[in-house]
Amino acid sequence: MAGRDLRALFGSNDRGVTAGEAFTNREGQWQLVAAALTEHLQQLAQPGFRIDDFEAPRRNLLAFHGVGGIGKTVLSRKLESTLKDTTDRPAQWGAPVWPAGWRIWPVRIDLARSAGTDFEHVILTIRLALAELGHPLPAFDIALRRYWERQHPGEPLEEYLQRSTLTTRFGKNLPQQMQSALSDVAQALLLPGTVGTVVGQVTGSLVSALRERRQSVQALAGCARLADLLEAEADLDALSYYPHLLAFELAQLPADKRVLPVILLDTFEDVGDRTHRDLERLLQRLVWLMPNSFFVITGRSRLQWAEPALEGQLDFTGPHAWPGLAAHDIPLPRPATGTSRGRQILVGDFSAEDCEDYLARRLTTPSGQPLLPAGLRAEIAARSHGLPLYLDLAVMRVLEIRRTGRIPVPADFDGGFPALITRTLQDLTPEERHVLRAASLFDAFDTELVVTTAGLTHEGAARRLIERPFVRDNPFGLWPYYLHALIRTTLRTAPDATDDTWTPTDWTQAADRALTSLGTQWQAHTGPGGRRLLVGALRQGLALARDFHLDLGWLADGAWAYVGDSVWEPLAPPAPHRPGPARLETAADALVELLSTLARRQHQHRSHTVARLTAVIDSQLLPDDLHHMALYYRAKAHRDLGNSPASRTGMQAVADGQGRLAPAARRGLAHLARMAGDFPTALTTARTLGWNGRHHRVQGDIWWPHGDMDRAATAYAAARDEAENHGVTGERGNSQAHRAFALAFTDPSVADNELALAEHLLAGVDLRATTLITHIAALARDAGRTDADIDHRAQVLRAEITAAGVTYTELALDLALAFHYAVRNDQDQVAATIARLRDNTRGDDFAYYSDIAAFMADLPPEEASPTRWIDGPERARTRWHTLVNARRAHLNET
Incomplete structure (x- = not known):
């Protein structure tokens, strides 16, 4: 914890309860930044500080993390502008006092995917920002020039920079400085003047001179790893180690020209995820290899660099490497005093895990165990929606309840906290x-x-x-x-x-x-x-x-x-x-x-x-x-x-x-007449319905039971087109689904196209019964095939229909099965299906379904039917049996 919560300390007589203090505002975050920078500058001034100590822990960063929209980018930008120009500092932010002789040099880089920032862009941005210092950085510049020519042949760095927005932001000093560095090194190596522009020859001669410890390159000889970096393959991996050369060059600046680059890396959540850490690994090297710079990282997630489990995914991991980033170090937004605290700060909302962790460590018993039980912590965390202020107020309510001698329970947090309103409104204008x-x-x-x-x-x-x-x-x-x-x-x-x-x-x-x-x-x-x-x-x-x-x-x-x-x-x-x-x-x-x-x-x-x-x-x-x-x-x-x-x-x-x-109700009455088998009455009613009564679809519902599929399909197509003209999406899809159902008993190839159109029109429309009709149509389309697994598909569909409670749809399913068995001339299964249909239509509604199943197999009726057919039962029988014979012929041809 960052400190003691005095309010909680004086809110209870129980001295065994330990309370950590919570304090969240941007002034506190600025104080953290200012304190961390001062501390880092003091560390740089220590006699034993070395930029080439690759084993020492790193404390050269702060990480602000929080949910999207909480103000991390605003904070990053405000930090950049304040560090660049102290007159832009908010009035409530205290004026920092840096150690004498140091200049703060902020460089902000947006890592958002939308910004298209890659690691090359990061390195170039830092170098261009440092170019404004007016000091040559030959070790880095030679390595960078070599890398660029290898990775971007035919594209001079000068031209690339001219096309980018970087030169607009930082000026155009870098190409001249790099060319000057090459020429100076070429001159020191006694190379011909024309060779001074050929980076390959300069690099090769420089490496030899460094290996031979020649006096002419004494200025660069202090960088012990320069030769190795220049000999390594000039790829992206090598580029990620070049920041060490920047650190070396910054360390060579005279005492009166000392500068501390403060590199603000924003939108760090877009660097990758917990599986893909390639760019994160390169950026972590950047931070590690520039210990004489300071980094402020803002992103949605906590930096996990201090977790030993990441060993192998990142180069430098564990609490020893990053003392201020340990997972159980929960620094709160207030100034930290120790070098191992306050390096990871939550801005705004907590994640669910951080909420519970916060509550577990906010109030503890003398043995260090959480005072609040896990269930209560989870309840408070859920109600907080990640807002730190709610957690703070909940802790105070816990202490208040404990003063009464009662144990807090989840119901104690059913009501809101009025203080949330006050604190939310306090810095708003009356209109706001x-x-x-x-x-x-x-x-x-x-x-x-x-x-x-x-x-x-x-x-x-x-x-x-x-x-x-x-x-x-x-x-x-x-x-x-x-x-x-x-x-x-x-x-x-x-x-x-x-x-x-x-x-x-x-x-x-x-x-x-x-x-x-x-x-x-x-x-x-x-x-x-x-x-x-x-x-x-x-x-x-x-x-x-x-x-x-x-x-x-x-x-x-x-x-x-x-x-x-x-x-x-x-x-x-x-x-x-x-x-x-x-x-x-x-x-x-x-x-x-x-x-x-x-x-x-x-x-x-x-x-x-x-x-x-x-x-x-x-x-x-x-x-x-x-x-x-x-x-x-x-x-x-x-x-x-x-x-x-x-x-x-x-x-x-x-x-x-x-x-x-x-009109819809009259359509419903027509449907009920059709269900009762009174087709003449249903047809007479349908012709009076008009568009509002969906007359075409009702007529299609009348014609397909008669086996007149072409007439039914035509009616359904008219219904679909009429619905489209009126802009009624659901009716359009419903009519097309029924058209596909009717045509599924005729030509399977035609049915394929009609079903595809039905599925397209029903996409995004929530019509469960209609969707079931399309699945039944697919069964009818495949009827007679031995490889269609009809029985298993029907079993699945029957379960879905039962769950939906749409009983008439199950009758249509059995009708499709009867068609399948009739085509296969499986008289036993046809008889069983007819019996099931009769059992399910004992109230006379849909009694014609069992008639149709008998028509398909050309079986005589077992009992008198109440159905009133429009043109008599024999014509309906002929049409249905013809459909069965046509399907048999189709299967024989294929």
């Missing part, structure tokens, strides 16, 4: 506080939403707020910004004792503005992505209306738009903030439950759908049109479960209501 509270109403937001919700007329405060570290950025999100989860929850639920707190009325009025703003964005959006915006607006708007008991407003129209596309994306908003079990109290509660049920029904047994919709209907909270929506979809679920009387009652009630779903 206003916008922050408005932002807490949203899962995600943009500036337009929060400005409108806050009731402001300008967005300056919102623009400033999104720069704060507790506002996260998701450029791929529907709305690009969201609050730190814990801060948002605390603002919404914890008591707010600040001077400008919002009253319940303020919150309700802001929520109403937020709901209106979401609806305005959706209603104004006419381009691509409208469906995604609708779902996002509904998810957030439903939660607002539910939590603040608002009128439905545009949510009713949004619900109809959501249902109309039949896509069924997950829509359940987050659980309500109010305590206790979910219950239906308002129209918004009922609408949330209605739409959530409709989306979830694709993944639940239809009996669950019926129960949930019944609760919505019985609540009588919805307006009439939405009440009819619940009635209609409950009737559909009853139909799927085989409960035709209940389905017919519901459909008739909706049809009689003459509302938006009346």
Whole structure:
């Protein structure tokens, strides 16, 4: 620990409890940097310091790590600007005093993948930055020139630098300095003047002179490993050792010209991962081989260099090599006093592992064991969302509870900490506080939403707020910004004792503005992505209306738009903030439950759908049109479960209501007539339905049981095209799936194409029953084949159908099996399938399925059928038996 927590120390009579101090702010981080630099400069001034001691521990770095968006890059940039120009230092940051005779020379390098930074770029950036010092660095420059000519033949370094942005940033001194170094060495070696530009000849002669210890190269002879580096293959691995030459040259600078490069490596998380450490290994060498420089590394993850387990992946590992980076050394953001502490600092959020580790070491018993049990630590860590301040406040609550003589339990942390609000708001302007509270109403937001919700007329405060570290950025999100989860929850639920707190009325009025703003964005959006915006607006708007008991407003129209596309994306908003079990109290509660049920029904047994919709209907909270929506979809679920009387009652009630779903309900009645085998009535009704009643698809459903597959396929194609013209994605995919099913009994090659199109149209559409139909169609397409494993595939499908509770789909599966057995002339299996179909259709619904199975095998009916065929049973029998014979002929040909 970095120090004692005096607040905790004086919060308990138990002297056996040890508390480490936590302190997190950027001023503390600056103090850490300043203290570490001062300490490092003092170390460089020690008589025994050597840049070629490759065994001594390294303390020449600080590592700041934390979650994305917490401000690490901002900190890195501010450190660079402050070290470069002290007038740019924030007022609250203390003025550093460096030892006399030293200049601080910052060099910041962004390692982000988007910046395209590789190790060459890192080395060139450092060298170009040092070129501004105006001192030649011949040992390094000769090695770098040799490397460049070997690795980039035909591309002069000067031209490369001219094309890059580095010369704009650092100037153009490097090429002249490198050329001067080559010429000076060539002259010292008495080489001809023209040879001074040929790096290969200079290098070879220099190596010989170094080996022979010639007086002419005495200035370079002090670098004992120069000759070895110049003789080594000039590849990337060798380049990673050249920083030793930079360290040597910096050590040769006169006392009045001494400089400490401070190299800030930002976005270190993009260097690699825990499996691929190639670039990390090269960068670690850079840090190790330049002990007279200082490195500030910022990234999302803790540096693992002190872990012995990395031996072999990295060159220098273990706590001896990096005393300040040990895994169990949990330095907190406050100035460190020892050389082995404060080298790894967490900025902002902790990882889940760090949260538990923090809590385990924050309060300890006299024996050094964690005071908090593992279960309580895990609970607190989960609720903290990684926020260090929450952990600190939780520790204080633990001590407060212990003062009462009680043992803390997880329920003690159900409520938020008001101090989180105070500390979050303390450095915000009044307008920024206003916008922050408005932002807490949203899962995600943009500036337009929060400005409108806050009731402001300008967005300056919102623009400033999104720069704060507790506002996260998701450029791929529907709305690009969201609050730190814990801060948002605390603002919404914890008591707010600040001077400008919002009253319940303020919150309700802001929520109403937020709901209106979401609806305005959706209603104004006419381009691509409208469906995604609708779902996002509904998810957030439903939660607002539910939590603040608002009128439905545009949510009713949004619900109809959501249902109309039949896509069924997950829509359940987050659980309500109010305590206790979910219950239906308002129209918004009922609408949330209605739409959530409709989306979830694709993944639940239809009996669950019926129960949930019944609760919505019985609540009588919805307006009439939405009440009819619940009635209609409950009737559909009853139909799927085989409960035709209940389905017919519901459909008739909706049809009689003459509302938006009346055409769909009349379609449902047509389906029920078809299910009962009354095809003439179903066909007559279908012809009156029009587009809203999906007339073409209903007619296709009537023609395929008659074995008239071409007529059915034509009707389904018309239904698909009509749905596409109306922009109804789900209906388009549904119609195509049924077209594929009908044609699967005819030509397998045609069915292949139709199934492929159906799968394409259903991609991203959550229609479970329709997807099952495509799988059954694939069985019918393969019927008769010995290599198709039909029985096993049917067994898997039957299990899926049972789980879904869509009983009629199992009948279609058995029909496809009957077709397969009829083609193979397996009379026993045909008979068994017919018996199973009769057992499953005892209530007269779908009784014609067993008739069709008998038609396929040209078997006489065993009992009178209630089915009313449009053109009589014999024609239907002929068409189905013809399909079986055609499939046999097709298989014989192939």
